[in-house]
Every structure is written in structure tokens, then in C-alpha cells.
Amino acid sequence: FFTPAGVGTQVADGGLPWRYDAEGSVAVASPRKEVREYDGAEYVLEESITTDFALVRAARGDSHGNLVFDKSARNFNPLAAMAGRVTIAEVEELLEPGELAPDTIHLPGVFVQWVLPLTTAEATDKRIEKTTVRAAHTGMTGGDN
Structure with a gap:
């Protein structure tokens, strides 16, 4: 899809680090993205993730x-x-x-x-769903405690 987000930035121009080598230098950088103009405004092509x-x-x-x-x-x-x-x-x-x-x-x-x-x-085993409840704190002042 084409989006105005990223027009005129390094996102569109390319060169953002994708992978570093063992020395910490950029081994793979992002490529330049296609930019098109629609109704006088520029848009960057964002490709789908597969x-x-x-x-x-x-x-x-x-x-x-x-x-x-x-x-x-x-x-x-x-x-x-x-x-x-x-x-x-x-x-x-x-x-x-x-x-x-x-x-x-x-x-x-x-x-x-x-x-x-x-x-x-x-x-029924949904390990990612955890109910956590803490004891009510007493002795607080102010608010709706």
C-alpha cells in the first residue's frame, strides 16, 4: 500500500540498518522504496510482510x-x-x-x-492469560479508597 508516512525520510530513501556484522558495521541496509505522487502528494510504497x-x-x-x-x-x-x-x-x-x-x-x-x-x-490452558489480584491497600488518604 502507499502511505504518506515516511516520505522524505530515511525510511523512503533507504540506508537504515537491517543487519550488523561482527565488528558492528552495517552489513545489510534497507533499500530505497518506491515513491509515487497522487493528487499532488507523495506516497511511499510499504510492502506486505510474509x-x-x-x-x-x-x-x-x-x-x-x-x-x-x-x-x-x-x-x-x-x-x-x-x-x-x-x-x-x-x-x-x-x-x-x-x-x-x-x-x-x-x-x-x-x-x-x-x-x-x-x-x-x-x-482451557491459556498460560498467557494470568489473573493478577493484589490485596486492597488500607490506610491510604485521599481519593476513593
């Missing part, structure tokens, strides 16, 4: 790879899945093809190469 693998976790999915995400998992999982050359989806609830209503699908199966159904124990 990854070798994408790993996503869906609340529901079918064996064809159609996926439904819960809550905030819908924010970036579909985009991450679309960026992968090979996408592997962990599915908490595996359904038969046709059981998902087409309007509820957040990511079509064309972007998913592997579907891994989780066991009940695996589906």
Missing part, C-alpha cells in the same frame, strides 16, 4: 480451516494467518464443515494449511 509460518489459535473452526476468533483474538490473528506461507491453526472447538454460519467466519480456510484440534485440557 512469514514462513503463522501460528494462530481460534475458538472454533472446521476441518477446512474456516476459523472464528473470540474477543480481542480477532484483532490480529486473521492478519497474522494471512501473512504466513504456511498457517497452522490451533482450534479449541473443531466443528464439521458447514456447521459454521458463513457470516460468523473471521478467516476463510483458504489461508489455513493445517488445523490442530486441541483437547479440552489444552483448550
Whole structure:
């Protein structure tokens, strides 16, 4: 996509360090990006990111790879899945093809190469989600304590 962000900067001109050598010198620098003018304004071409693998976790999915995400998992999982050359989806609830209503699908199966159904124990084990609660602090003054 073309964006006005970065026009006239080293982002567009190239030369930003991508990799350093053992001595700390720049071994690989960013290339110059294409700049075009639309309606009198300049825009820089930002190319998409492609990854070798994408790993996503869906609340529901079918064996064809159609996926439904819960809550905030819908924010970036579909985009991450679309960026992968090979996408592997962990599915908490595996359904038969046709059981998902087409309007509820957040990511079509064309972007998913592997579907891994989780066991009940695996589906409920969400180690990244940690509930932390601290004891109420007493004796404070001011505010709504």
C-alpha cells in the first residue's frame, strides 16, 4: 500500500540498518522504496510482510480451516494467518464443515494449511492469560479508597 508516512525520510530513501556484522558495521541496509505522487502528494510504497509460518489459535473452526476468533483474538490473528506461507491453526472447538454460519467466519480456510484440534485440557490452558489480584491497600488518604 502507499502511505504518506515516511516520505522524505530515511525510511523512503533507504540506508537504515537491517543487519550488523561482527565488528558492528552495517552489513545489510534497507533499500530505497518506491515513491509515487497522487493528487499532488507523495506516497511511499510499504510492502506486505510474509512469514514462513503463522501460528494462530481460534475458538472454533472446521476441518477446512474456516476459523472464528473470540474477543480481542480477532484483532490480529486473521492478519497474522494471512501473512504466513504456511498457517497452522490451533482450534479449541473443531466443528464439521458447514456447521459454521458463513457470516460468523473471521478467516476463510483458504489461508489455513493445517488445523490442530486441541483437547479440552489444552483448550482451557491459556498460560498467557494470568489473573493478577493484589490485596486492597488500607490506610491510604485521599481519593476513593
